[in-house]
Amino acid sequence: MTKGTERLEAFSDGVFGIALTLLVLEFQIPNPDASTSDAILWGELLALWPSLAAFCISFAVVLIMWINHHELIRLVRKVDYPLLYANGGVLLTVTFVPFPTKVLARHLGTHAASASAAFYCGTFFFISLTWSALLACIIWQRRNVKPEVTDATLARIRNTYRIAPIVYGLSVALSLWNAVAGLALCASLWLVWIRLCYGSKQAPP
Amino acid sequence: MTKGTERLEAFSDGVFGIALTLLVLEFQIPNPDASTSDAILWGELLALWPSLAAFCISFAVVLIMWINHHELIRLVRKVDYPLLYANGGVLLTVTFVPFPTKVLARHLGTHAASASAAFYCGTFFFISLTWSALLACIIWQRRNVKPEVTDATLARIRNTYRIAPIVYGLSVALSLWNAVAGLALCASLWLVWIRLCYGSKQAPP
Amino acid sequence: MTKGTERLEAFSDGVFGIALTLLVLEFQIPNPDASTSDAILWGELLALWPSLAAFCISFAVVLIMWINHHELIRLVRKVDYPLLYANGGVLLTVTFVPFPTKVLARHLGTHAASASAAFYCGTFFFISLTWSALLACIIWQRRNVKPEVTDATLARIRNTYRIAPIVYGLSVALSLWNAVAGLALCASLWLVWIRLCYGSKQAPP
Amino acid sequence: MTKGTERLEAFSDGVFGIALTLLVLEFQIPNPDASTSDAILWGELLALWPSLAAFCISFAVVLIMWINHHELIRLVRKVDYPLLYANGGVLLTVTFVPFPTKVLARHLGTHAASASAAFYCGTFFFISLTWSALLACIIWQRRNVKPEVTDATLARIRNTYRIAPIVYGLSVALSLWNAVAGLALCASLWLVWIRLCYGSKQAPP
Numbered sequence: 001m002t003k004g005t006e007r008l009e010a011f012s013d014g015v016f017g018i019a020l021t022l023l024v025l026e027f028q029i030p031n032p033d034a035s036t037s038d039a040i041l042w043g044e045l046l047a048l049w050p051s052l053a054a055f056c057i058s059f060a061v062v063l064i065m066w067i068n069h070h071e072l073i074r075l076v077r078k079v080d081y082p083l084l085y086a087n088g089g090v091l092l093t094v095t096f097v098p099f100p101t102k103v104l105a106r107h108l109g110t111h112a113a114s115a116s117a118a119f120y121c122g123t124f125f126f127i128s129l130t131w132s133a134l135l136a137c138i139i140w141q142r143r144n145v146k147p148e149v150t151d152a153t154l155a156r157i158r159n160t161y162r163i164a165p166i167v168y169g170l171s172v173a174l175s176l177w178n179a180v181a182g183l184a185l186c187a188s189l190w191l192v193w194i195r196l197c198y199g200s201k202q203a204p205p
Numbered sequence: 206m207t208k209g210t211e212r213l214e215a216f217s218d219g220v221f222g223i224a225l226t227l228l229v230l231e232f233q234i235p236n237p238d239a240s241t242s243d244a245i246l247w248g249e250l251l252a253l254w255p256s257l258a259a260f261c262i263s264f265a266v267v268l269i270m271w272i273n274h275h276e277l278i279r280l281v282r283k284v285d286y287p288l289l290y291a292n293g294g295v296l297l298t299v300t301f302v303p304f305p306t307k308v309l310a311r312h313l314g315t316h317a318a319s320a321s322a323a324f325y326c327g328t329f330f331f332i333s334l335t336w337s338a339l340l341a342c343i344i345w346q347r348r349n350v351k352p353e354v355t356d357a358t359l360a361r362i363r364n365t366y367r368i369a370p371i372v373y374g375l376s377v378a379l380s381l382w383n384a385v386a387g388l389a390l391c392a393s394l395w396l397v398w399i400r401l402c403y404g405s406k407q408a409p410p
Numbered sequence: 411m412t413k414g415t416e417r418l419e420a421f422s423d424g425v426f427g428i429a430l431t432l433l434v435l436e437f438q439i440p441n442p443d444a445s446t447s448d449a450i451l452w453g454e455l456l457a458l459w460p461s462l463a464a465f466c467i468s469f470a471v472v473l474i475m476w477i478n479h480h481e482l483i484r485l486v487r488k489v490d491y492p493l494l495y496a497n498g499g500v501l502l503t504v505t506f507v508p509f510p511t512k513v514l515a516r517h518l519g520t521h522a523a524s525a526s527a528a529f530y531c532g533t534f535f536f537i538s539l540t541w542s543a544l545l546a547c548i549i550w551q552r553r554n555v556k557p558e559v560t561d562a563t564l565a566r567i568r569n570t571y572r573i574a575p576i577v578y579g580l581s582v583a584l585s586l587w588n589a590v591a592g593l594a595l596c597a598s599l600w601l602v603w604i605r606l607c608y609g610s611k612q613a614p615p
Numbered sequence: 616m617t618k619g620t621e622r623l624e625a626f627s628d629g630v631f632g633i634a635l636t637l638l639v640l641e642f643q644i645p646n647p648d649a650s651t652s653d654a655i656l657w658g659e660l661l662a663l664w665p666s667l668a669a670f671c672i673s674f675a676v677v678l679i680m681w682i683n684h685h686e687l688i689r690l691v692r693k694v695d696y697p698l699l700y701a702n703g704g705v706l707l708t709v710t711f712v713p714f715p716t717k718v719l720a721r722h723l724g725t726h727a728a729s730a731s732a733a734f735y736c737g738t739f740f741f742i743s744l745t746w747s748a749l750l751a752c753i754i755w756q757r758r759n760v761k762p763e764v765t766d767a768t769l770a771r772i773r774n775t776y777r778i779a780p781i782v783y784g785l786s787v788a789l790s791l792w793n794a795v796a797g798l799a800l801c802a803s804l805w806l807v808w809i810r811l812c813y814g815s816k817q818a819p820p
Binding site for chain 4: 214215218219221222223225226227228229230232234236237241242243244245246247250260261264265268271272275
């Protein structure tokens, strides 16, 4: 691992870690007043189920992205400026995740469920574009790729990254019709990312 | 210490550190207006005692978990994907701590004290489950354990981790009857964790 | 790279990373109520366009500053106390960026657009002063500069840093006349910073 | 520098960095409405002067504490559990700084100025106690001190740490009589900390 990627990884790890932690700020309940009882508090806490679901899903997503980020950076031989900026694009969209999460959490149980789900899936559509740009920066003409990485490995990764924007785009369209169906399609891709990690048949980062 | 655990530790340290720091965001007082006097501000500050108590307790808890996390990771010979995801589960629950802390702080002095204490203790019940999963990932069939760690050490740690979910479960039940009693039982376990650290009779991490 | 700069870089990276991530907290939409529909949510999300623009611009700015910070620290042979405090001044202004960003985002579409743009540009005027102080701490009488850095490189960097406060000052004045023109001038400087990086014709940090 | 202090320093650096960055969240202005004009926004921004003053002062304080923390940890030969917990106590009080800062910022210009200044100074009284505990953990019977550190150096540092709680205590009392006088006394101690750094006549950390 070159010196350059260490710096890049440390900075990216910090941003991933903070994005993970800020997700919890989304949980809000009313301040208690004289009439607040145990039963009322339980009701308020139970009413947070969409927040809890969004928190767990987004946490898992950022965690999976963190692991994939390391898989990707492990391919890198040297860091140049385009790579720094492409990596910044990925970090931009990663730090944005708490906002669509909050929107989804607050609207999933309302009449605006479709719009919030489409917005959530749409965010991941843009996220997948920034990842594609980062991948392109690394593997285009093998510019920044370590010599020992095979073309077969690169092809496998590239194909997965190609599918992602298409599936996320479909999940946006599906969300407009049915929020839960769109979210399910969006979530199904995370299984692909997890498999991509396991499929690499290499020691983890 | 292997390269793999360094990365894992740095990322986890970041998440622990941020979770610690976000706890302070819970402190809130009303904006001043024309009638705000010294006496009124002192009253507002004194009324924050449940926030202060929850802040100190939760800070201590996250600090103890941070120290225990290192104790645990020191056993690790190599990092694999199940371990990364199990560690992610621990981080998920650690970052969640500020929310039950806030709920407890705001409701401990109200008629909803029992529910808030049970929710707080229940959070630690789930936290202890994620730690058990992390421990299992490490020591099951000594998969990821360093060769020099003795079976006696593993047995001692495993027994402590087995007791935790049971005691936290009891503290939830106790909280429903009496908030303070439940919290006291919950807090008593932290002493066990501190002793676990000291009991390891090894140089600290 | 000396031991001293590693510590300084790690701390600064942390502050940059957190400043980047806090930018997302600026996104706020009303809580849903019984009348919230998909159309209303889309409207609320579209109304966030100034927030999104400010988020993307500020994110890019902090990212560019992060890269420039490393360019600058790469010149450093040893760290002394004036350098630590000058670096602290840069971090102070970097962490302040989320606030003018929020002000700009909320007021760009209102009658207070000029004031918000002038405040935003004015922030960068002060930021450029702290950068100039940091540069002076490093290169004054080549006090902390590595011996292999040529005087020509130092002159090139110093000239760019000299232009910055002047241009930012002009952008404040321009903002008072026309918000968008001022912001455009302010943004044009970022291109200079990017070019400064590329122009260094060295391996990136 | 031993392995143990590296871990401790990295974790502490993270907490210091986040505490620094969270200070900016204190800046709040009203949302714009139809009547918001440039003049109104300028007025709102100017009305933030106590926030800005508190932000700059607290930022400087946390920065000085960060530098002093490294001065202190540089004395350390090995890290043991009491030291980890004493360090945790310091971090607890450091992360608390944003709250008294916010209270001071909002009340300095009101009739509650004395109470807010006394609360601010009182926080630093407790902070100085946690630093004294950390110092005691390190130098008591030279338990964790590097052999090359002279007794004269330890005596010089101990004396400064002994004065701090007394002066901060006086500044609380003074604040109750006059807010600005108390804050001035509190701030004067920071000059002592800065001199302590410079007085060490050693290469910076």
